Amino acid sequence: MIRQTLQELLAERTVEGSLYEKLAEYGVRCHACAHRCRIPEGKRGVCQVRYNEGGVLRVPWNYVGALDVDPIEKKPFFHVLPGSMAYSFGMLGCDYHCDYCQNWITSQALRDPASEEAGARPVDLTAEQIVEGAIQKQCHTVTSTYNEPLITTEWAVEIFKKARVDNLLTSYVSNGNATRETLEYLRPWLDAYKVDLKAFNDKTYRRSMGGTLAPVLETIERLKAMGVWVEVVTLVVPGLNDSENELSHIAKFVASVSRDIPWHVTAFHPDYKMMERPWTEPEKLNVSYQIGKAAGLHYVYSGNRPGEVGTTENTYCPGCGQLLIERQGFRVKKNILGAEGNCPRCLGPIPGIWGVPDRAPHKVVPVERTPRSQEALLIIKEPEESLLGET
Numbered sequence: 001m002i003r004q005t006l007q008e009l010l011a012e013r014t015v016e017g018s019l020y021e022k023l024a025e026y027g028v029r030c031h032a033c034a035h036r037c038r039i040p041e042g043k044r045g046v047c048q049v050r051y052n053e054g055g056v057l058r059v060p061w062n063y064v065g066a067l068d069v070d071p072i073e074k075k076p077f078f079h080v081l082p083g084s085m086a087y088s089f090g091m092l093g094c095d096y097h098c099d100y101c102q103n104w105i106t107s108q109a110l111r112d113p114a115s116e117e118a119g120a121r122p123v124d125l126t127a128e129q130i131v132e133g134a135i136q137k138q139c140h141t142v143t144s145t146y147n148e149p150l151i152t153t154e155w156a157v158e159i160f161k162k163a164r165v166d167n168l169l170t171s172y173v174s175n176g177n178a179t180r181e182t183l184e185y186l187r188p189w190l191d192a193y194k195v196d197l198k199a200f201n202d203k204t205y206r207r208s209m210g211g212t213l214a215p216v217l218e219t220i221e222r223l224k225a226m227g228v229w230v231e232v233v234t235l236v237v238p239g240l241n242d243s244e245n246e247l248s249h250i251a252k253f254v255a256s257v258s259r260d261i262p263w264h265v266t267a268f269h270p271d272y273k274m275m276e277r278p279w280t281e282p283e284k285l286n287v288s289y290q291i292g293k294a295a296g297l298h299y300v301y302s303g304n305r306p307g308e309v310g311t312t313e314n315t316y317c318p319g320c321g322q323l324l325i326e327r328q329g330f331r332v333k334k335n336i337l338g339a340e341g342n343c344p345r346c347l348g349p350i351p352g353i354w355g356v357p358d359r360a361p362h363k364v365v366p367v368e369r370t371p372r373s374q375e376a377l378l379i380i381k382e383p384e385e386s387l388l389g390e391t
Contacts, residue, residue: 006109006116010049010060010092013122017050017059018154019182026055031181033095033150034215046210047151048110049093059154063122064130065092065106066146069137071330075173076264077231078301078315079352080192081141082325083332086171087134090146091155092120096175096209098198099273100237106147127159134168140356141192145173153182160189167356175209176216183222191353192229195220199241200249208240217253224257229353233264233303236280236288247288251295260351263292266303282308306330319348 019031026041030050037045044051050059072086092109094101101107109120134142142163144156149172160170169191176195195216199205202213223230232254236242247265254263265288267280285302289312292300298318302309306329315325315337322345326334336344339355 009122013061013063014058015061017057019185020057022055028052028057030057031179032153034177034179035095047093047095050151060091060152061155062126064089064125065122066090072141073330075143075194076303077192078262082335085139086141086143087137087139088143088145089130091152092147093151094148095151095177096211098209100271102271103146104272127162130159131162131166135166141169141171143171143173149174150178150182153186157189176219177211178219187226190228193223194231194233197232197234197250200246221257231262233266235266235268236284237268238278238280242284247291251292251297255296259296259298262299263297264301264303265289267305285309317343317348320346
């Protein structure tokens with residue numbers, strides 16, 4: 001029996017996409033991400049998983065490449081149902097090619113042969129089964145992650161529509177290289193969006209990620225204007241984006257959109273093609289934290305060095321300084337903020353999603369700060385990554 005290639009397996013799990021336009025001579029233009037690939041008949045987009053077959057854009061459908069139950073803090077969302085769990089699913093492929101990607105096995109499928117050799121593969125799963133799994137595991141959020149969700153948006157929306165019926169929150173963990181069309185397509189079904197703002201230098205984006213800076217900045221602005229809850233993450237990579245000048249520009253930009261957007265400054269760890277680069281030191285994260293506060297941001301958080309960064313993992317009221325949520329890594333040790341999101345001392349509002357919206361009768365139990373589930377339904381990641389964020 002001839003073993004099917006990964007490309008052949010994925011081709012069997014596609015449908016016609018929605019985020020594209022037809023062009024002359026059987027060409028198509030994809031609108032899923034800001035590359036806006038013009039794809040001739042028989043060719044593939046930058047992501048490799050959206051392709052033109054006879055003038056029709058075929059897109060991923062009805063499978064997962066990774067599936068797990070994660071603390072919502074790992075996404076990281078610090079202002080969304082603290083202490084709850086997120087049912088996290090991913091497909092295969094990405095529109096970037098970051099050399100330090102910790103999810104490279106899923107994200108670099110069809111681009112790097114090492115991905116398939118390391119075990120990248122599709123596992124058949126319907127949208128209904130994913131939502132049922134979330135309910136069974138007592139998760140309150142369904143999250144598209146592990147690869148770039150923008151390039152599989154049609155599939156995510158199919159899942160999110162069903163998740164909304166059961167009153168589950170929905171979220172994206174994304175590089176932010178979005179288009180207006182994709183965000184408008186997502187908006188009716190999306191609650192929260194984590195954006196990676198990887199640098200503030202267009203050359204860095206072009207050279208190290210295969211993208212450009214402007215669409216990411218536009219995505220953050222657009223999400224805020226649309227009313228989607230947004231949190232921003234900057235992985236502080238030694239020698240790449242860790243100068244105080246660049247971090248200051250990032251912080252000032254985020255503050256210019258809203259001082260209430262949480263900014264996560266997280267530690268790099270060696271991975272994929274950057275195994276020789278050193279970890280980000282806690283001191284650098286503390287400097288980054290101070291830069292964010294100096295820019296006027298109300299909520300700045302250090303990540304990936306649990307217990308080594310003082311109190312910068314906690315949430316404090318910007319009005320009176322009251323400690324509201326105490327954390328160590330992904331563990332919530334204390335939370336005195338109620339579902340209404342008001343500081344119990346000064347009654348000042350703390351922006352975020354603190355309770356499950358009453359959209360419909362739901363099947364999950366009330367939010368409790370439960371320990372992380374040890375049962376992974378399917379996980380294509382290296383074991384040590386369970387200790388780290390998803391940037």
